Amino acid sequence: MRLVFLKSAASLVAAAALFAGVGVSAQTLDDRVRDIARQLMCPVCEGQTVAESSSELAEQMRAVIREQLEDGQRPEQIVDYFVARYGESILAAPPKRGLNLLVWIGPFAVLLGGVGLAVRTLRRWTHPPSPGAAA
Amino acid sequence: MRSQKTAVFFAVLSVLAVLGLAAARERPPWSAPLVGHPAPDFTLTLFDGGRLRLSELRGKVLVVNFWASWCTACRQESPVLEWTWQTYRASGLVLIGVNIWDSRPDALQMMEEFGKTYANGPDPQGRILQEYGVTGVPETFFIDRRGRIERKHLGPVTRELIVRLVEPLLAAAEP
Numbered sequence: 305m306r307l308v309f310l311k312s313a314a315s316l317v318a319a320a321a322l323f324a325g326v327g328v329s330a331q332t333l334d335d336r337v338r339d340i341a342r343q344l345m346c347p348v349c350e351g352q353t354v355a356e357s358s359s360e361l362a363e364q365m366r367a368v369i370r371e372q373l374e375d376g377q378r379p380e381q382i383v384d385y386f387v388a389r390y391g392e393s394i395l396a397a398p399p400k401r402g403l404n405l406l407v408w409i410g411p412f413a414v415l416l417g418g419v420g421l422a423v424r425t426l427r428r429w430t431h432p433p434s435p436g437a438a439a
Numbered sequence: 440m441r442s443q444k445t446a447v448f449f450a451v452l453s454v455l456a457v458l459g460l461a462a463a464r465e466r467p468p469w470s471a472p473l474v475g476h477p478a479p480d481f482t483l484t485l486f487d488g489g490r491l492r493l494s495e496l497r498g499k500v501l502v503v504n505f506w507a508s509w510c511t512a513c514r515q516e517s518p519v520l521e522w523t524w525q526t527y528r529a530s531g532l533v534l535i536g537v538n539i540w541d542s543r544p545d546a547l548q549m550m551e552e553f554g555k556t557y558a559n560g561p562d563p564q565g566r567i568l569q570e571y572g573v574t575g576v577p578e579t580f581f582i583d584r585r586g587r588i589e590r591k592h593l594g595p596v597t598r599e600l601i602v603r604l605v606e607p608l609l610a611a612a613e614p
Contacts, residue, residue, distance in 0.1 A: 347574040364565030389572035391472045
Protein backbone atom coordinates (compact mmCIF):
# COMPACT_ATOMS: atom_id res chain seq x y z
CA MET A 305 0.00 0.00 0.00
CA ARG A 306 2.75 2.36 0.99
CA LEU A 307 4.76 1.46 -2.12
CA VAL A 308 1.75 2.19 -4.36
CA PHE A 309 1.32 5.57 -2.69
CA LEU A 310 5.00 6.39 -3.15
CA LYS A 311 4.90 5.36 -6.83
CA SER A 312 1.82 7.49 -7.45
CA ALA A 313 3.40 10.45 -5.71
CA ALA A 314 6.59 10.04 -7.73
CA SER A 315 4.59 9.88 -10.97
CA LEU A 316 2.69 13.01 -10.03
CA VAL A 317 5.90 14.87 -9.22
CA ALA A 318 7.49 13.72 -12.48
CA ALA A 319 4.43 14.79 -14.50
CA ALA A 320 4.35 18.17 -12.76
CA ALA A 321 8.07 18.68 -13.39
CA LEU A 322 7.64 17.77 -17.06
CA PHE A 323 4.68 20.12 -17.42
CA ALA A 324 6.50 22.93 -15.65
CA GLY A 325 9.60 22.28 -17.70
CA VAL A 326 7.68 22.57 -20.97
CA GLY A 327 6.09 25.81 -19.76
CA VAL A 328 9.40 27.29 -18.68
CA SER A 329 11.21 26.39 -21.91
CA ALA A 330 8.37 27.83 -24.08
CA GLN A 331 8.44 31.03 -22.04
CA THR A 332 12.21 31.16 -22.30
CA LEU A 333 12.08 30.85 -26.08
CA ASP A 334 9.52 33.67 -26.27
CA ASP A 335 11.75 35.82 -24.08
CA ARG A 336 14.77 35.06 -26.22
CA VAL A 337 12.86 35.93 -29.41
CA ARG A 338 11.73 39.20 -27.81
CA ASP A 339 15.27 40.02 -26.65
CA ILE A 340 16.66 39.68 -30.16
CA ALA A 341 13.66 41.43 -31.75
CA ARG A 342 14.29 44.40 -29.42
CA GLN A 343 17.77 44.78 -30.90
CA LEU A 344 16.44 45.16 -34.46
CA MET A 345 14.56 48.10 -36.00
CA CYS A 346 11.54 47.23 -38.11
CA PRO A 347 12.57 48.15 -41.69
CA VAL A 348 9.07 49.22 -42.73
CA CYS A 349 8.10 51.12 -39.58
CA GLU A 350 8.85 54.53 -38.16
CA GLY A 351 10.90 54.24 -34.98
CA GLN A 352 9.66 50.82 -33.87
CA THR A 353 11.69 47.74 -33.14
CA VAL A 354 10.81 44.32 -34.52
CA ALA A 355 9.56 43.45 -31.02
CA GLU A 356 7.15 46.42 -30.92
CA SER A 357 5.83 46.43 -34.48
CA SER A 358 2.68 44.62 -35.57
CA SER A 359 3.59 44.89 -39.28
CA GLU A 360 3.63 41.74 -41.40
CA LEU A 361 7.38 42.03 -41.97
CA ALA A 362 8.11 42.32 -38.23
CA GLU A 363 5.93 39.27 -37.64
CA GLN A 364 7.84 37.35 -40.34
CA MET A 365 11.15 38.47 -38.85
CA ARG A 366 10.12 37.25 -35.40
CA ALA A 367 9.25 33.89 -36.97
CA VAL A 368 12.72 33.68 -38.53
CA ILE A 369 14.34 34.60 -35.19
CA ARG A 370 12.34 31.83 -33.49
CA GLU A 371 13.32 29.28 -36.16
CA GLN A 372 16.98 30.18 -35.94
CA LEU A 373 16.94 29.93 -32.14
CA GLU A 374 15.28 26.53 -32.42
CA ASP A 375 18.03 25.54 -34.87
CA GLY A 376 20.58 26.34 -32.16
CA GLN A 377 21.85 29.66 -33.53
CA ARG A 378 23.30 32.08 -30.98
CA PRO A 379 21.68 35.54 -30.58
CA GLU A 380 24.77 37.27 -32.06
CA GLN A 381 24.60 35.01 -35.12
CA ILE A 382 20.93 35.87 -35.63
CA VAL A 383 21.58 39.61 -35.32
CA ASP A 384 24.49 39.23 -37.77
CA TYR A 385 22.15 37.44 -40.20
CA PHE A 386 19.89 40.50 -40.35
CA VAL A 387 22.81 42.96 -40.45
CA ALA A 388 24.26 41.08 -43.43
CA ARG A 389 20.99 41.58 -45.32
CA TYR A 390 19.73 44.97 -44.11
CA GLY A 391 22.94 46.69 -43.07
CA GLU A 392 23.87 48.18 -39.70
CA SER A 393 20.91 50.57 -39.90
CA ILE A 394 18.75 47.68 -38.72
CA LEU A 395 20.41 47.78 -35.31
CA ALA A 396 18.32 49.54 -32.66
CA ALA A 397 21.54 50.64 -30.93
CA PRO A 398 24.37 51.70 -33.24
CA PRO A 399 27.59 49.74 -32.71
CA LYS A 400 30.04 51.52 -30.39
CA ARG A 401 32.78 52.19 -32.91
CA GLY A 402 33.86 54.73 -35.57
CA LEU A 403 31.56 57.71 -36.11
CA ASN A 404 28.80 55.86 -34.26
CA LEU A 405 30.68 56.64 -31.05
CA LEU A 406 29.43 60.22 -31.40
CA VAL A 407 25.89 58.97 -30.88
CA TRP A 408 26.95 57.55 -27.53
CA ILE A 409 29.23 60.42 -26.51
CA GLY A 410 26.93 63.26 -27.67
CA PRO A 411 24.23 63.05 -24.98
CA PHE A 412 26.86 62.68 -22.22
CA ALA A 413 28.70 65.68 -23.62
CA VAL A 414 25.48 67.70 -23.47
CA LEU A 415 24.89 66.55 -19.88
CA LEU A 416 28.45 67.29 -18.81
CA GLY A 417 28.36 70.68 -20.52
CA GLY A 418 25.05 71.51 -18.84
CA VAL A 419 26.32 70.54 -15.40
CA GLY A 420 29.53 72.53 -15.95
CA LEU A 421 27.56 75.57 -17.05
CA ALA A 422 25.19 75.27 -14.09
CA VAL A 423 28.09 74.99 -11.62
CA ARG A 424 29.81 78.01 -13.16
CA THR A 425 26.65 80.09 -13.08
CA LEU A 426 25.90 79.10 -9.47
CA ARG A 427 29.45 80.05 -8.47
CA ARG A 428 29.05 83.48 -10.03
CA TRP A 429 25.74 83.98 -8.24
CA THR A 430 27.08 82.92 -4.86
CA HIS A 431 30.50 84.58 -5.21
CA PRO A 432 30.04 87.67 -7.40
CA PRO A 433 33.34 89.29 -8.40
CA SER A 434 34.19 92.25 -6.19
CA PRO A 435 33.89 95.65 -7.93
CA GLY A 436 37.61 96.25 -7.57
CA ALA A 437 38.63 92.89 -9.05
CA ALA A 438 38.05 93.94 -12.64
CA ALA A 439 40.31 96.97 -12.36
CA MET B 440 44.08 82.00 -19.10
CA ARG B 441 41.75 79.79 -17.07
CA SER B 442 38.67 81.25 -18.74
CA GLN B 443 40.27 80.58 -22.14
CA LYS B 444 40.71 76.91 -21.24
CA THR B 445 37.12 76.72 -20.06
CA ALA B 446 35.92 78.28 -23.30
CA VAL B 447 37.91 75.75 -25.36
CA PHE B 448 36.55 72.90 -23.22
CA PHE B 449 32.95 74.01 -23.76
CA ALA B 450 33.54 74.59 -27.47
CA VAL B 451 34.84 71.01 -27.90
CA LEU B 452 31.91 69.68 -25.86
CA SER B 453 29.44 71.64 -27.97
CA VAL B 454 30.89 70.32 -31.23
CA LEU B 455 30.77 66.74 -29.91
CA ALA B 456 27.23 67.22 -28.68
CA VAL B 457 25.99 68.66 -31.97
CA LEU B 458 27.70 65.94 -34.02
CA GLY B 459 26.41 63.22 -31.68
CA LEU B 460 22.85 64.44 -31.72
CA ALA B 461 22.94 64.88 -35.50
CA ALA B 462 24.27 61.34 -35.95
CA ALA B 463 21.55 59.98 -33.67
CA ARG B 464 18.80 61.87 -35.49
CA GLU B 465 19.99 61.06 -39.00
CA ARG B 466 19.75 57.29 -39.16
CA PRO B 467 21.42 56.08 -42.36
CA PRO B 468 19.02 54.93 -45.09
CA TRP B 469 18.47 51.18 -45.44
CA SER B 470 21.54 50.03 -47.24
CA ALA B 471 22.02 47.15 -49.65
CA PRO B 472 24.88 45.11 -48.21
CA LEU B 473 24.13 42.19 -50.53
CA VAL B 474 25.13 44.12 -53.65
CA GLY B 475 28.39 42.66 -54.97
CA HIS B 476 27.80 39.40 -53.12
CA PRO B 477 26.38 36.06 -54.28
CA ALA B 478 22.58 36.12 -54.59
CA PRO B 479 20.97 34.05 -51.81
CA ASP B 480 19.57 30.82 -53.21
CA PHE B 481 15.86 30.10 -52.91
CA THR B 482 13.20 27.77 -54.21
CA LEU B 483 9.98 29.38 -55.36
CA THR B 484 6.76 27.46 -55.84
CA LEU B 485 5.16 29.19 -58.80
CA PHE B 486 1.50 30.16 -59.09
CA ASP B 487 1.16 27.64 -61.94
CA GLY B 488 2.42 24.82 -59.70
CA GLY B 489 5.96 24.66 -61.08
CA ARG B 490 9.10 25.08 -58.99
CA LEU B 491 12.07 27.30 -59.63
CA ARG B 492 15.43 27.14 -57.92
CA LEU B 493 17.68 30.14 -58.34
CA SER B 494 20.96 28.20 -58.22
CA GLU B 495 19.82 26.07 -61.17
CA LEU B 496 19.74 29.21 -63.34
CA ARG B 497 23.47 29.93 -63.00
CA GLY B 498 24.82 31.27 -66.31
CA LYS B 499 21.68 33.32 -66.97
CA VAL B 500 21.15 36.99 -66.22
CA LEU B 501 18.48 37.09 -63.53
CA VAL B 502 16.05 39.85 -62.62
CA VAL B 503 14.22 39.20 -59.35
CA ASN B 504 11.28 41.53 -58.75
CA PHE B 505 9.42 41.72 -55.42
CA TRP B 506 5.85 42.97 -55.85
CA ALA B 507 2.33 43.12 -54.45
CA SER B 508 -1.04 43.71 -56.13
CA TRP B 509 -2.00 46.59 -53.79
CA CYS B 510 1.17 48.51 -54.69
CA THR B 511 0.59 51.32 -57.20
CA ALA B 512 4.22 51.47 -58.29
CA CYS B 513 4.12 47.70 -58.96
CA ARG B 514 1.17 48.20 -61.29
CA GLN B 515 3.03 51.06 -62.96
CA GLU B 516 6.10 48.92 -63.71
CA SER B 517 4.18 45.78 -64.75
CA PRO B 518 4.13 46.51 -68.51
CA VAL B 519 7.89 47.27 -68.39
CA LEU B 520 8.62 43.95 -66.69
CA GLU B 521 6.62 41.97 -69.24
CA TRP B 522 8.38 43.89 -72.02
CA THR B 523 11.74 43.03 -70.40
CA TRP B 524 10.89 39.34 -70.38
CA GLN B 525 9.66 39.32 -73.98
CA THR B 526 12.61 41.37 -75.25
CA TYR B 527 15.52 39.64 -73.51
CA ARG B 528 14.39 36.06 -72.83
CA ALA B 529 16.02 34.81 -76.04
CA SER B 530 19.32 36.45 -74.99
CA GLY B 531 19.53 34.50 -71.75
CA LEU B 532 17.56 36.60 -69.26
CA VAL B 533 15.22 35.05 -66.71
CA LEU B 534 12.71 37.26 -64.93
CA ILE B 535 11.32 36.07 -61.61
CA GLY B 536 8.44 37.72 -59.79
CA VAL B 537 8.18 37.16 -56.03
CA ASN B 538 4.77 38.16 -54.70
CA ILE B 539 4.90 39.33 -51.08
CA TRP B 540 2.51 40.65 -48.40
CA ASP B 541 -0.43 39.82 -50.64
CA SER B 542 -3.33 37.44 -51.12
CA ARG B 543 -3.22 34.75 -53.78
CA PRO B 544 -6.49 35.77 -55.53
CA ASP B 545 -5.42 39.43 -55.72
CA ALA B 546 -2.00 38.45 -57.09
CA LEU B 547 -3.52 36.15 -59.72
CA GLN B 548 -6.00 38.83 -60.75
CA MET B 549 -3.20 41.36 -61.26
CA MET B 550 -1.14 38.85 -63.25
CA GLU B 551 -4.10 38.30 -65.55
CA GLU B 552 -4.82 42.02 -65.81
CA PHE B 553 -1.27 42.80 -66.96
CA GLY B 554 -0.71 39.57 -68.90
CA LYS B 555 2.34 38.56 -66.86
CA THR B 556 3.85 35.49 -68.52
CA TYR B 557 7.18 35.28 -66.68
CA ALA B 558 7.78 33.03 -63.65
CA ASN B 559 5.85 34.24 -60.63
CA GLY B 560 5.24 32.79 -57.21
CA PRO B 561 4.29 33.81 -53.67
CA ASP B 562 6.55 34.08 -50.63
CA PRO B 563 3.87 33.66 -47.94
CA GLN B 564 6.24 33.24 -45.00
CA GLY B 565 8.48 36.12 -46.12
CA ARG B 566 11.59 33.93 -46.11
CA ILE B 567 12.87 35.00 -49.54
CA LEU B 568 12.24 38.68 -48.93
CA GLN B 569 14.23 38.54 -45.69
CA GLU B 570 17.08 36.71 -47.43
CA TYR B 571 17.23 39.67 -49.82
CA GLY B 572 16.76 42.38 -47.18
CA VAL B 573 13.63 43.71 -48.86
CA THR B 574 12.08 46.76 -47.17
CA GLY B 575 9.20 47.54 -49.53
CA VAL B 576 7.63 47.00 -52.92
CA PRO B 577 8.62 47.12 -55.64
CA GLU B 578 12.26 46.15 -55.26
CA THR B 579 14.25 44.62 -58.09
CA PHE B 580 17.57 42.77 -57.99
CA PHE B 581 19.81 42.39 -61.04
CA ILE B 582 22.01 39.30 -60.88
CA ASP B 583 24.88 38.59 -63.25
CA ARG B 584 25.69 35.30 -64.97
CA ARG B 585 27.98 34.26 -62.10
CA GLY B 586 25.15 34.64 -59.61
CA ARG B 587 26.40 37.88 -58.08
CA ILE B 588 23.98 40.71 -57.22
CA GLU B 589 24.96 43.57 -59.48
CA ARG B 590 22.34 46.10 -58.40
CA LYS B 591 19.31 46.59 -56.17
CA HIS B 592 16.69 49.02 -57.40
CA LEU B 593 14.03 50.53 -55.15
CA GLY B 594 10.80 51.70 -56.79
CA PRO B 595 9.35 51.05 -60.24
CA VAL B 596 11.71 50.13 -63.05
CA THR B 597 11.63 51.94 -66.39
CA ARG B 598 12.62 50.74 -69.87
CA GLU B 599 15.65 53.06 -69.79
CA LEU B 600 16.85 51.57 -66.53
CA ILE B 601 16.34 48.02 -67.77
CA VAL B 602 18.27 48.69 -70.98
CA ARG B 603 21.09 50.40 -69.08
CA LEU B 604 21.45 47.61 -66.52
CA VAL B 605 20.50 44.46 -68.38
CA GLU B 606 22.34 44.85 -71.68
CA PRO B 607 25.86 45.02 -70.17
CA LEU B 608 25.05 41.98 -68.04
CA LEU B 609 23.86 40.05 -71.09
CA ALA B 610 26.92 41.14 -73.05
CA ALA B 611 29.26 39.73 -70.40
CA ALA B 612 30.76 36.35 -71.24
CA GLU B 613 29.26 33.28 -69.62
CA PRO B 614 31.35 31.92 -66.72
